[in-house]
Amino acid sequence: MMTKRVKEILGHYQGESAGxxxxxxxxxxxxxxGGTGKLVILPVDQGFEHGPARSFAINPPxxxxxxxxxxxxxxxxxxxAAPLGFLEAAAAExxxxxPLILKLNNHxxxxxxxxxxxxxxxxxxxxxxxxxxxxxxxxYPGSSGSQIMYQQVRELALEAKSxxxxxxxxxxxxxxxxSKEGETAIDVxxxxxxxxxxxxxHIIKVKAPSAHIELAxxxxxxxxxxVPVETLPQRIRHVVQSSFNGxxxxxxxxxxxxxxxxxxxxxxxxxxxGGFGSIVGRNSFQxxxxxxxxxxxxxxxxxxx
Ligand code: FBP
Numbered sequence: 001m002m003t004k005r006v007k008e009i010l011g012h013y014q015g016e017s018a019g020x021x022x023x024x025x026x027x028x029x030x031x032x033x034g035g036t037g038k039l040v041i042l043p044v045d046q047g048f049e050h051g052p053a054r055s056f057a058i059n060p061p062x063x064x065x066x067x068x069x070x071x072x073x074x075x076x077x078x079x080x081a082a083p084l085g086f087l088e089a090a091a092a093e094x095x096x097x098x099p100l101i102l103k104l105n106n107h108x109x110x111x112x113x114x115x116x117x118x119x120x121x122x123x124x125x126x127x128x129x130x131x132x133x134x135x136x137x138x139x140y141p142g143s144s145g146s147q148i149m150y151q152q153v154r155e156l157a158l159e160a161k162s163x164x165x166x167x168x169x170x171x172x173x174x175x176x177x178x179s180k181e182g183e184t185a186i187d188v189x190x191x192x193x194x195x196x197x198x199x200x201x202h203i204i205k206v207k208a209p210s211a212h213i214e215l216a217x218x219x220x221x222x223x224x225x226x227v228p229v230e231t232l233p234q235r236i237r238h239v240v241q242s243s244f245n246g247x248x249x250x251x252x253x254x255x256x257x258x259x260x261x262x263x264x265x266x267x268x269x270x271x272x273x274g275g276f277g278s279i280v281g282r283n284s285f286q287x288x289x290x291x292x293x294x295x296x297x298x299x300x301x302x303x304x305x
Contacts, residue, residue, distance in 0.1 A: 002029065005037035012247035013202060019164015023133040024202055026099050027166065031300075032076030038303035039203075039251055039277035040296060041101070042072040042284055043081040048106045048121075055282070058257075062285045065089035071285060072098045075296035081136050081168070081279070084122035091130045101168055102127040103136040104156055105149075114176040117145035120152065124159045134166035134203070141192045142175035142183075150199060157200045169201035170253075182214035183207070186229045187222065190242035193250055197242075203249045205279050208266060209235045232266065236273025246274065254280035257287075260295055267302050277303055 006028045010021050029035055044062075046055040056062040065086045072080035073094070081101035091100060104127070105118035118138050127135050137156060139149045157167045171192040173183050182188050189209035196204040211229055213219045221227075228234040236252070243250045252270050254263065263283055270278065278299060284292045 001035075003035040003037075006035055009037055009249065012244075016202070017161065017164055020161055020166055020202070023099075023164060023166045026133050027078050027203075030099050031078040032297075033078055033277070033300050033303055036304055037276065038271075038300075039078045039249065040075075040300055040303065041079045041081055041251065041277070041279040042068060042075070042077045042296075043103075043253075043279050043281045044068045044086060044285060045081070045083050045103050045106060046281055047086070048083050048108060050109060056285070058286050059288060061289065066093060067289075068285060069094040069098065071289060071292060074289070075284070075293045076300065077296065078277075079133065084126055087130050087132070095131060099134075100130060100132040101134045101136045102130060102132045103138070105137050105152075107138065115144040116140050116174055117143060117148055120156075124156060124163060124165065127160070127165055128163055132165065134168050135160045136168040136170065138170040138172060139192075139196065139199070140172055140174040141195050142173045142178045142188070144175060146175070150195075153199050161200070166202045167200060168203040168205065169196040169199060170205045171196040171201075172207065179214065181210070181212050184210045185212040185214035186210065186235050186238065187213045187215055187218035189235075190239050191218075193239050193243045193248075197244050197248045201248065203251065204243055205251050205253060206239060207255065208232065208252045208270065209239060211235065232269030233273035236270050236275045240274050240276075249276045251275065251277045251279050254278060254283040257282045260298070263295070264298055264302065267299050271302050271305070 061067050079099040083103045104122045106121045107118040173188045173192045184207050186209040240246050
């Protein structure tokens with residue numbers, strides 16, 4: 001049954017059609033965290049984004065597309081997100097088992113460029129054909145190609161919404177004018193979340209921010225208003241505030257594989273700061289299946305507390 005918290009969250013999207021709200025409700029009501037207003041999503045596009053060996057060699061069953069559907073299901077994730085090939089390979093076998101998000105663009109690391117632009121690798125029509133609840137798309141704010149990506153999002157989001165699909169934006173600052181540290185700087189991550197919200201994203205995905213402030217003009221504003229950004233919960237709160245004052249769902253990525261304790265400490269910080277959840281890829285499928293289910297269970301318990 002629809003909970004008060006989910007109704008409250010859906011109330012922030014009242015400009016949207018019944019179809020979009022229904023699909024957002026599906027995401028929020030599925031899996032172990034269903035009804036809590038929190039989300040844990042399994043994303044597996046790393047085969048494309050980082051290469052197969054870097055992604056799956058450590059846990060070979062993960063080369064199999066069906067493995068990830070089953071993992072999302074066994075762990076009780078709210079959704080599973082992947083590129084076209086992985087979803088096409090097993091969506092029929094797992095039809096109706098777990099909400100799906102089709103990543104409509106992808107990027108590889110075979111060409112080393114400072115200002116990345118992903119290629120569109122699937123369509124809204126593919127998402128509908130595969131029974132997805134949402135489309136996913138990565139933008140790289142800071143890249144010299146960001147305008148192309150923003151314009152593509154405008155078109156794809158309009159099309160997705162007109163068919164009742166929700167829109168999930170991965171917003172990852174990157175580009176020749178940003179330092180490596182700047183990609184996760186608090187001012188830059190908050191800015192990336194704001195851009196995604198302004199582009200019409202229903203769900204925004206960013207990396208957990210550090211206390212570094214990259215942009216000189218932003219630094220003046222943070223100092224003047226004394227915005228607290230020393231601790232992770234403070235920074236998460238600021239990113240949530242930057243996403244329409246908590247009226248957009250913001251979730252945080254798991255990042256490269258680390259030990260359980262380190263990951264769980266970060267999840268606690270995200271939860272304490274009012275984050276809506278996590279999207280945990282490598283830290284899930286690079287562990288053996290049972291260990292991944294156990295860890296995802298612990299993550300969900302934190303968000304449910
Ligand atoms: P992880 O939990 O593995 O970090 O996955 C989250 C994610 O957004 C993936 O969807 C994507 O492949 C990856 O991070 C991209 O990471 P990066 O752009 O840093 O290479």
